[in-house]
Amino acid sequence: MPKLLIDDRELEVEEGITVLEAARKAGIDIPTLCYLKDLNAPAACRVCLVQVEGRPTMDASCVLPAQEGMKVYTHTPAVLSARKQMIELLLSDHPFECLTCERNLNCELQRMAKRYGIRDLRLEGARNHFPIDDLSPSVVREPDKCIRCRRCISVCEYYQSAGIYRMVERSFNAVAGPAFNGSLMETPCIYCGQCITVCPTGALREQDSTGRVWEALQDPGLHVVVQTAPSIRSTIGEEFGYPVGTLLTGQMVASLRRLGFDRVFDDCFGADVTVMEEATELMERLERGGPFPQFTSCCPSWVRFCESFYPGLIDNLSEVKSPQQCFGALAKTYYAREAGIDPARIFVVSIMPCVSKKYELLRPEMADSGCRDVDAELSTREFAQMLFQAGIDLRKLPEEEFDSPMGYASGAGVIFGSTGGVMEATLRTVYEWVTGKELDRVEFPEVRSQEYKDAEIQMGEKRLKVAVARGTGEARRLIEAILKGEKEYHFVEVMACPSGCVGGGGQPIYIETNDWNEQVAHRSRRAGGLFDSDRSKEFRKAHHNPSIVKLYSDFLGRPGNDLAHRLLHTRYVSRKLYAPEPLPKKEHKQKVQPL
Amino acid sequence: MAVRPAKEKELYGQLTLALEKYKGKPGVLIAALQEAQQVFGYLPRKVMIHVANELTIPLAEVYSVVSFYSLFSTVPVGVHRLEVCMGTACYVRGAEQLLKELQKKTGAEPGKVTADGLFSVATTRCVGACSAAPVIKIGEELHGGATPGQLDALLEELKKR
Amino acid sequence: MSTLLEELAEERIRLETGHRILICGGIPCTSLGCRKVKEALEDELRRRGIEGQIPVEVVGCIGDCSLGPAMIVYPEGIVYQKLKPEDARAIVKEHLAKGRIVEKLLHRDPRTKEIIRQREQMPFYRDQSRLVLRNCGVISAHIDDYIKYRGYAALARALAEMTPEQVIEEVKTAGLRGRGGGGFPTGRKWEIIRAAAGEEKYVICNADEGDPGAFMDRNILEGDPHSVLEGMIIAGYAAGARQGYIYVRAEYPMAVRRAREAIAQAREKKLLGENIFEKGFNFDIAIRIGAGAFVCGEETALISSIHGTRGDPNPRPPFPAQKGLWGMPTLINNVETLANIPLIVLHGGARFAGLGTPGSSGTKVFALAGKVNRAGLVEVPLGTPLRKIVFDIGGGIPGDKRFKAAQTGGPSGGCLGPELLDIPMDYRSLQEAGSMVGSGGLIIMDEDTCMVDIARFYLDFTQDESCGKCTPCRIGTKRMLEILEKITAGKGEERDLETLEQLALLLKNSSLCGLGRSAPNPVLSTLHRFQDEYLAHIRERRCPAGVCPNLSRPWIMEDKCRACGICSRLCPAAAITGKKGTPYRIDPAKCIDCTKCFEECPFDAIGRGGGVYAETADR
């Protein structure tokens, strides 16, 4: 336990912690930009400088181990001036577009400029001007706003094992980007958007779909229906100042009505459908003897990961579409028939925690209803943005109910939003189908965890080996173990985002911590609301949901039959990793760059 | 210069063969790229993709390395690659003037090859022949004590090779 | 210790018995046509039927490159210079056949007219103490030659008679400090790695030699690669490592080749590999070739590069000695540092420490270049005054121009002005003067060098070579460079100097690695020592040295002009006017800077850098 002096106060700290953490314990908040504890510590931004007595230069406290006898000074005039100059330097290679920036008021750089009272720009000079990459359906890169913190590189490499970004070029022009500093579209980017959630600035953001949705809402010829993903009800509140994980289902529904949607449906209904089909598929595989494991397929990022990096495992992916797409296909068939509306006039909007779903809805296969199954997707952030624009204050709204026939969901559908939820929801149904007995305990704590988890579930005679992975990095390790024969499973859930969709790339961005594990913990706290909601549901198993029973009896017939196959199942393709030629760039208005 | 398809196929075959020894080993990317550049003369996009796929290294990593080190070129170079040393010793002995003259005389723009594909002119970091400054490097050869006056003869001689 | 030098010289005479010819294959000589001389010589030997009896070997630079192509003929050690192919005949006919020295091919000191026969008599060598360079250019790079000159005897001694701790003790006694730039005590470094826990340990020889203007490492690797290998093997023994790497820059193909050959030769002689000298010690060496990045000379960047990635530096701690290559304790030493080791182990640290000054023991190789008469590698005891190097060894400034500055330590170092000509060249003195020994680059500048332009030049280099990882260096060097460009373009303002200095201090204080921390040194040292030049650029809009194009127009010095009118007649732009009796004047608005008047004035009354005032500076 080293003892050290921080600003002349003695402090005893644990072995191995950094000066930055030690200072935190002493109540001193040293600013950081690049650091994200346990994920990224390149010591690159240099705003966390401190002066240690006896050392010739200042040090980056985020990587400096606290040692016995150290005398650390965290806010001498020299230190403060150095930090301030550091921010000035960063700003001298930064566009001043706060007012038009997605991250306005939620930007770590902006916050830093405010904190250090930057009032004028003493340093001016040439700025980098990189092309904006907005070719991908999900993620937009605006490298001019990049501060080279490398967080995106780390999350994509270590958490997702997709390795899309690196530092490219060098010297003044060095910047984080994909190969050739080209477009994400030319890479196997899985569009998970995790890089967006860790980016301290507006250099990474989602494709904006709000304009398209506003247009649809204005169009009298369109019947606009909206589906909300399971997690939105417990994350939208964050944008309105509610404590994390507050469940606001009723207010959310009310707000959507006020935005002008013709029908407000629950995507958890779609999730229930997915459970029905996926459980049926698992039963079939159990009968046929494989191929195992069956991988869940409701996360489009994970699906794309598998298609790109493990095309040999495509047959292991469940054929069932994600809830978003199941819902879309049914909205334009089942609902269209029930409501007597021409499917061509129905415009399906989904509100998702996700930026990958923007890509998923564009996949060529996703048009089984005869039109595009889903027309537009809004992330939680975009949804909040629309509410702000319209002046709809969630806090003042009454609770309202979803519309029928696609608005009633079981608890199984709701927990889809958390990691392990897809697994648990499916197990609830499979258990009863396999054993023919009622599952009395309902919950499967053995698959609920924030860490990699596997379990064996006794189902009558059968023992079902299952595993839950979050992050495609974890998935890759799991797959490698399976391929080497070290592990064996029947059923594996993979969600690309930490804590599952509650930690999705489209969720509110949380910049109050520089600790990755705290970030993840924050996200998993959002799941609390979902499990509450599950427990309060009358029906907690998909196959018991009366709306689902009705769907099958009135429309689909049996799970896994031809119609279900046509509408709710899909195919996967093996993908080339890299585009051999650069894609043609979109024209951008050249912004005026003051020199 | 466009490479004939048959020739190109042969080069890729050569590259694949050369990459074999690096597979599955750590820390080989730079050496692999150096070899690829030897085969193709430079590193076009497709070659980088080939290296990435063969060695199962992310393409971003490959490009990151290529764009970092100055000896990797992503554009074709001339038959004769003329590099003027811009090290300190050469600089104080007039390397800059030499470079300007060389560009003027060959008509090669910085970083580009002449229309006939014969010359490309570039600068190089110190080649360690500072006592002979200023130095021009032509391929592997070094010419010390270079003066603008010698350039015509030098270029003539190169054209004959 | 001078006895050690004498000892080595005597030994050489003892060892060279028969005729043998060493032809210089250094770059200057090569570019001056040494290959043709060699061919002619071989033809001549063939014609006389004595080829094969007299070995002809190509060696690295043998000396004063201004005398190339050159050769040494043993056993007398005669140096022939400025050779042409047709001279081969006389050498064979006279010297080899009859033992008569060919006088007309000897060098004659231009000042004293003294005829110089042996290398040691040349003014360039007389005042040097060649220990590290003891073999360079005087024996071939082949292992047999090296062994003949007691090569690998130090290794034998270390393995047979000394424990690793004793080896380290000897190096500590010698007081050897790293020659790569940092100047860290080598013995202490070895000790730390010996003590570090790790299942593997590595030794890396840093042969990246990025300082533009330094070329000693190249010379040692090309001329005497085995001394480096021997140093590495001893280091491996002392540190407890089994694997070594030579990280050498790709710009040195010959050095790469020589190092490769040397490793193969050493393996063949079982000096590398398993059970060296049957003492149960295993050590091998591999080569890694850089790809063109100055920052890769920095230890953590070098390790990144061997890992096969960008040369990104990483924060220290952890130091490479704790966690380096592949996460293991790693010893990194410079080429020259390692080449010192065999001498220290063989002759004892105490004798080594006898050379140089306290705190700066031994010799240092300086790469003398720039505006000096005799450029080349100069090895002198640390503490030798700068004046001695520049004037006695280097023969002063060409054209009797004035000495303006010596830049030491390359892009990380600083500039010393004329008032510091007597500074002892050692670690402490140079550091106190705001510069550093660094890798030993020593660029001499005369009155025609613009110090603002030099600062700009170095910053241009460091900015270009910045890896771009950390904020102060990535953006800070750019902003500093922009300011210097502004000043040299004639658009500077006085407050720019303040900003420049502020940025310089910020970079020094906060950059992630040594590159950014030392990049401001050339600026700071010129800013302090040559402030008047900066001010001339800013206030008077003129470049006193006549280098910065916008600020260098010819001007007529009133006190020297005799109003002869020649310039006026010659001027193609009719820019010069005047009348008898009063000094002529140049109209800067008309002058097209053709330099004719400057060249032709019979009274040297026209200078450059006279300055153009702001209005015309933009032209």
Ligand SMILES: Cc1cc2nc3c(=O)[nH]c(=O)nc-3n(C[C@H](O)[C@H](O)[C@H](O)COP(=O)(O)O)c2cc1C
């Ligand atoms: C930017 C930078 C470049 C460097 N370049 C070299 C180099 O080219 N060669 C070298 O030996 N050391 C170089 N060094 C110093 C090395 O980092 C290191 O200190 C040295 O190799 C240690 O060996 P030594 O103790 O034997 O000097 C450089 C340091 C920095 C910060």
Ligand code: SF4
């Ligand atoms: S990234 Fe931040 S600082 Fe930059 S323009 Fe956007 S809000 Fe402003």
Ligand code: SF4
């Ligand atoms: S932050 Fe300042 S500049 Fe921006 S809108 Fe508000 S008052 Fe105007």
Ligand code: SF4
């Ligand atoms: S979206 Fe996901 S896969 Fe794509 S670059 Fe960002 S983190 Fe990587």
Ligand code: SF4
């Ligand atoms: S894009 Fe964002 S996360 Fe990535 S390095 Fe730049 S600022 Fe950091």
Ligand code: SF4
């Ligand atoms: S885990 Fe959820 S939010 Fe994340 S990519 Fe997959 S579906 Fe989208």
Ligand code: SF4
């Ligand atoms: S100081 Fe310069 S070279 Fe060193 S890490 Fe920072 S940017 Fe890279």
Ligand code: SF4
């Ligand atoms: S040539 Fe020289 S001396 Fe004669 S007028 Fe011109 S400046 Fe004066």
Ligand code: SF4
């Ligand atoms: S430099 Fe040429 S143009 Fe200018 S004054 Fe002299 S002679 Fe005339």
Ligand code: FES
């Ligand atoms: S350097 Fe410490 S937070 Fe960036």
Ligand code: FES
């Ligand atoms: S500076 Fe040109 S060869 Fe060294």
Ligand code: FES
């Ligand atoms: S190169 Fe021949 S004497 Fe230096």
